[in-house]
Amino acid sequence: MISITKADGKAEFKLIHLLRSRSTEVDKRVTSAVTEIIENIKAHGDQAVRDYTVKFDGQCPDVFEVSREEINDALTDADPVFVDALLNAQANIAEFHTRQKQQSFMDAKPNGVIMGQRIRGLKRVGLYVPGGTAAYPSSVLMNAVPAKIAGVEELIMVTPPMKNGKANPDILTAAAIAGVDRIFLVGGAQAIAALAFGTASIPKVDKIVGPGNIYVATAKKQLYGTVDIDMIAGPSEILILADSTANPKFLAADMMSQAEHDKLASAILLTTEESIAQQTITELNLQVATLARKEIILESLKNFGAVIVCRSTDEMVDLANLLAPEHLEVMLENPMEYVGKLDNAGSVFLGKYSPEPLxxxxxxxxHVLPTSGTARFFSPLSVDSFIKKTSFIYYTEDALRDAHDDIVHIASKEGLTAHANSIQVRF
Amino acid sequence: MISITKADGKAEFKLIHLLRSRSTEVDKRVTSAVTEIIENIKAHGDQAVRDYTVKFDGQCPDVFEVSREEINDALTDADPVFVDALLNAQANIAEFHTRQKQQSFMDAKPNGVIMGQRIRGLKRVGLYVPGGTAAYPSSVLMNAVPAKIAGVEELIMVTPPMKNGKANPDILTAAAIAGVDRIFLVGGAQAIAALAFGTASIPKVDKIVGPGNIYVATAKKQLYGTVDIDMIAGPSEILILADSTANPKFLAADMMSQAEHDKLASAILLTTEESIAQQTITELNLQVATLARKEIILESLKNFGAVIVCRSTDEMVDLANLLAPEHLEVMLENPMEYVGKLDNAGSVFLGKYSPEPLxxxxxxxxHVLPTSGTARFFSPLSVDSFIKKTSFIYYTEDALRDAHDDIVHIASKEGLTAHANSIQVRF
Known part of the structure; x- marks a missing residue:
């Protein structure tokens, strides 16, 4: 399965290289297929959406939009235990994200000058939810809840129809709980293009968020600028730091919870203890046998898994900062001590009872986090992802007169005499 | 120069089309030239930087980095009136941006659970400053001041050498005032690539900001993901709303202060008063004669300028929200009344004495603002542009036990048994 490597300066370098190698180039055929889809949707609107839906999903619903009744029915018919679990999750997500909300500010000075920054939710946001086995209700909550807290007026979900031509009821249930405003049964690059340009039946949005396959991701990338997008997510990853206080059973379970996502997922354990390394590998072999996605787990562990014995805790911390992982578990004694030291990570899970699935x-x-080392400069999805800021300036005649000479001087230095003129003409 | 158009539903449509038509496709030759430069810098580092600098700038300094002495000398030798103007501007910029600073937060619950969001400045940021006539000291302040307030540890400026092989002293002066940490005499796509990958002499950064020509902009776009970037700025624009209380002299001056930027810049006046429209055109003709960049102003006004007579103030507001301009001047009676109504704009200038150059x-x-209608979803450059966020979660054994059933239920619904296993294995 995985062999144990010793940190020696070279092993770490190889590891970084291995992880980065997962972000593969997009096939040119995908790129040009997506470009063609986008152009057709732009030119032919609904009719093109309809044609692509028949082509890719086998059939097309008469009306794209899912009715309010169908959404409400999904919620009513859902297993109450599932609904309760989602409601509890939603409450926690809402509580955390409410703390992220920024206030507009205004600076009204004694001389009458008023300046400020107005913060407002985006007007209309599109949320893509994949179909098939990747139709995750949790993903609906994680995208929709912060959007609504930000004040997004209208949240439009798109998701491909299931084989029976209907929407996935679990997705509808999560959407109803999260407060999604409208839902359209459209998937793929055609759904992204329809949201970006708007069609007769699908509204034009300001931003598109949510995960998707390579066609969806490529369409988002190509349409960035026409609309805003969340991020281009790469393959998922977990890095775990463990000392002698860690429990190998937990380490193995957490590595596999990441590895099961897909064959490109990466799970890496750094530990100061060779015995912990060995016991974790034993546990991996034991536990994997019981898991539904055993094949995927074994393949991703083989290709992108690693267990590395480090010479010190400092070495583990340095390596974590270099790797900038999406998920970082700290299974060290006194885990809170590391909140400040770990510079680059999407989300940090501290201690024995904070596993990544939590x-x-x-x-x-x-749970929408920067991948592939981009936590160096990207941040988790947040309420800030769904706002726009506008500055405003009100100056009085006296205040502008006081600023006159400085502004004219800088403008002249820059050779912009029309800039200077616009101040001078007022006095 | 400009003729007067009456709003009639069609004229506005044409106007939007005209503005959007400015964002032209990048020539394929530029794209492939930039790709080649990036690949060469990645493969050959400093030597390639050196070769391109000789090729594009005519000569290459022996050492790329500008010495601390040279930077200090620039500040000492600068005109004290200019230094004072920059210091006053810097103080204002710092005061405003300090208000944008977000705090890390922590939620420590009575049951021992701790969660939070840590906010930290990016470690290293690159700031591009163009050479020639577009070497603007104000641009150094607007990029560098928020970066330092965000807590960026090291701010690296790159700028092409002047014809004499030296750095532009005005740029050095602004950099010294703004607290730029290191300066390298390199320009063009080669500078962007050097910052993205790092070379023996130029440090690798996490994000690159600052304006530049089409080669610089294309290199930033291509390297997005390897590093973060600020935004892809399109041509600049101003929209002015004026009623009978507006002064045509001011309107004309402000339109031209935008039009002088470049031939693709756009200046548009919306007014309810035909007489204001006429007088503004008279003033444009009068004032333009005195301005250094008369040719540029005349060309941009001819191609992308407009004066439109609207039927009501509401119509002007609606059109402003549709156009989502970079700069929006409100020359209306009671201008503060419109702070809430104007939904989409980079920066709003309220009243007679708040001209755009202010x-x-x-x-x-x-002054780094979203252009070409992207204020619908993008925001001005801010302290937020220079931070990264990291979430952290610490759960106790009891807290995880309480959450056990909900998490396992959702994970099972999603078919992710390894996710469920990572909770179950702990109990």
Whole structure:
């Protein structure tokens, strides 16, 4: 399965190289297929959406929009235990994200000058939800809840129809709980293009969020600028730091919870203890046998899994900061001590009882996180992802007169005499 | 120069089309030239930077980095009136941007659960400053001041050498005032690539900001993901709303302060008063004669300028929200009344004595603003542009036990048994 590597300066370098190698180039055929879809949707609107839906999903609903009745029915008919679990998760997500909300500010000075920054939710946001086995209700909550807290007026969900031509009822249930405003049964690059340009039946949005396959991701990338997008997510990853206080059973379970996502997912354990390394590998072999996605787990562990014995805790911390992982578990004695030291990570899970799936579903922080080392400069999805800011300036005649000479001087230095003129003409 | 158009539903449509038509496709030759430069810098580092600098700038300094002495000398030798103007501008910019600073938060619950969001400045940021006539000291302040307030540890400026092989002293002066940490005499796509990958002499950064020509902009776009970037700025624009209380002299001056930027810049006046429209055109003709960049102004006004007579103030507001301009001047009676109504704009200038150049240089809000209608979803450059967020979660054994059933239920619904296992294995 996985062999144990010793940190020696070279092994770490190889590891970084291995992880980065997962972000593969997009096939040119995908790129040009998506470009063609986008152009057709732009030119032919609903008719093109209809044609592509028949082509890719086998059939097309008469009306794209899912009725309010169908959404309400999904919620009413859902298993109450499932609904309760989602409601509890939603409450936690809402509580955490409400703390992220920024206020507009205004600076009204004694001389009459008023300046400020107005913060407002985006008007209309599109949320893509994949079909098939990747139709995750948790993903609906993690995208929709912060959007509504930000004040997004209209949240439009798109999702491909199931084989029976209907929407996935679990997705409808999550959407009803999260407050999604309208739902359209359209998927793929055609759904992204329809949201970006608007069609007769599908509204034009300001931003598109949510995960999707390579066609969806490529369409989002190509349409960035026409609309805003969340991020281009790469393959998922977990890094775990463990000392002698860690429990190998937990380490193995957490590595596999990441590895089961897909064959490109990466799970890496750094530990100061060779015995912990060995016991974790034993546990991996034991536990994997019981899991539904055993094949995927074994393949991703083989290709992108690693267990590395480090010479010190400092070495583990340095390596974590270099790797900038999406998920970072700290299974060290006194885990809170590391909140400040770990510079780059999407989300940090501290201690024995904070496994990564707790964050995926439930605790409150977002599970849409920067991957592939981009936590160096990107941040988790948040309320800030759904706002726009506008500055405003009101100056009085006296205040502008006081600023006159400075502005004219800088403008002249820059050779912009029309800039200077616009101040001078007022006095 | 400009003729008067009457709003009639069609004229507005044409106007939007005209503005959007400015965002032209990048020539394929530029794209592939930039790709080649990036690949060469990645493969050959400093040597490639050196070769391109000789090729594009005519010569290459022996050492790329500008010495601390040279930077200090620039500040000492600068005109004290200029230094004072920059210091006043810097103080205003710093005061405004300090208000944008978000705090890390922590939620420590009575049951021992701790969750939070840590906010930290990016470690290293690159700031591009163009050479030649577009070497603007104000641009150094607007990019560098928020970066330092955000807590960026090291701010690296790159700028092409002047014809004499030296750095532009005005740029050095502004950099010294703004607290730029290191300066390298390199320009073009090669500078962007050097910052993205790092070379023996130029440090690798996490984000690159600052304006540049089409090669610089294309390199930033291509390297997005390897590093973060600020935004892809399109041509600049101003929209002015005026009623009978507006002064045509001011309107004309402000239109031209935008039009002088470049031939693709757009200046549009909406007014309810035909007489204001006529007088503004008279003033444009009068004032333009005195301005250094007369040719540019005349060409941009001819191609992308417009004066439109609207039927009501509401119509002007609706059109402003549709156009989502970078700069929006409100020359209406009771201008503050419109702070809430104007939904989409980068920066709003309220009243007679708040001309756009006041914001470009001095008042405090940032002058790096979303262009070409992207204020619908993008925001001005801010302290938020220079931070990264990390979530953290610490759960106790009891808290996880309480959450156990909900998490396992959702994970099972999603078919992710390894996610469920990572909770179950702990109990």
């Amino acid at each position: 964050g995926d579903y439930y605790a409150g922080p977002n | 914001g470009d240089y001095y008042a405090g809000p940032n």
